[in-house]
Amino acid sequence: MGEVKLSVEDLHKSFRTDAGVLPVLDGVRFDIAPGEFVSVIGPSGCGKSTLFNVIAGLERPDAGRVVVDGRDTTGRSDPFAYMPQQDLLFPWRTVLDNTTLGLEVAGVPRRVARERARALFGPFGLAGFESAHPQELSGGMRQRAALLRTVVQDRAVLLLDEPFGALDSLTRADMQEWLEGVRTGFEWTVLLITHDIREAVLLSDRVLVLAPRPTRVHLEVEVDLPHPRRLDVITEPRFAQLEDVLLNALRGRHPEV
Structure with a gap:
């Protein structure tokens, strides 16, 4: 490998x-x-x-x-940065403050944590929702926020x-x-x-x-399909x-x- x-x-x-x-x-x-x-x-x-x-x-x-x-x-x-099945967003925190939680627990100053998280809101399709609360988001947006909270920790x-x-x-x-x-x-x-x-x-x-x-491990299978993949790839033989x-x-x- x-x-x-x-x-x-x-x-x-x-x-x-x-x-x-x-x-x-x-x-x-x-x-x-x-x-x-x-x-x-x-x-x-x-x-x-x-x-x-x-x-x-x-x-x-x-x-x-x-x-x-x-x-x-x-x-x-x-x-490791770990993301479970449930988004586990705190309803009393804004979306931005939810995404910085892992950094804050790790001791990163709040201002620095907010700057790091805010930079990802565009790529994650959450721009404009920094001050919203989780109950204002769709299910997919909540999961994107949870993933942002995971990746912003910059773990290996x-x-x-x-x-x-x-x-x-x-x-x-x-x-x-x-x-x-x-x-x-x-x-x-x-x-x-x-x-x-x-x-x-x-x-x-x-x-x-x-x-x-x-x-x-019973079997390892390499997925030899090119990236990026769209959903219509599922129709390919x-x-x-x-x-x-x-x-x-x-x-x-x-x-x-």
Whole structure:
């Protein structure tokens, strides 16, 4: 692959339950290059959220490590900016003040944080809404504000956990196309969890398919479609072929890529 931004090295994780030890991660390993967009899909309950929590430093692995820019970051959250499914915008703060929250928590002076966030309002389609409150925004605009709050922290890796999962299908499609378009102007390194195979193919440079629990990477699929991609790419034969590859991989089969 060449230069590596994020390396996940042989992660193992189990939990103790009333029924005994529950193994969840069973030697998960993969690398992500700088500026690469990688999606993770897998069957329900396979351990995707546990994997994210370990990478983000919210859980310690039983074995293995997480490496960012050549440094062991296992158990640390500072290299990552995390965006969950819900936008988690505070209704009493303006949109601008919501987007600066992560910077302020990190100790960035409020004036500096506002300048950094304000510079992104145009590219994120939020210009003119700096003084609005979240309840005045559409669902898609709220998610764009939440993503702005994530990326403005300027962390090494963005972790996106089903960020469009709570949106209706039309808004979700609009957000997918918007994200695919806007990412070409930035150099984000992104790891996305999604249950949506079509979303994974549309947005990703590579897709990792996890096996059932205890999980490991079952298959890696390179999405060899040019960027930027518009929604009409879903009608192309290669797009349909990649969807079929991923669907079969989720069913435990290894079709030809």
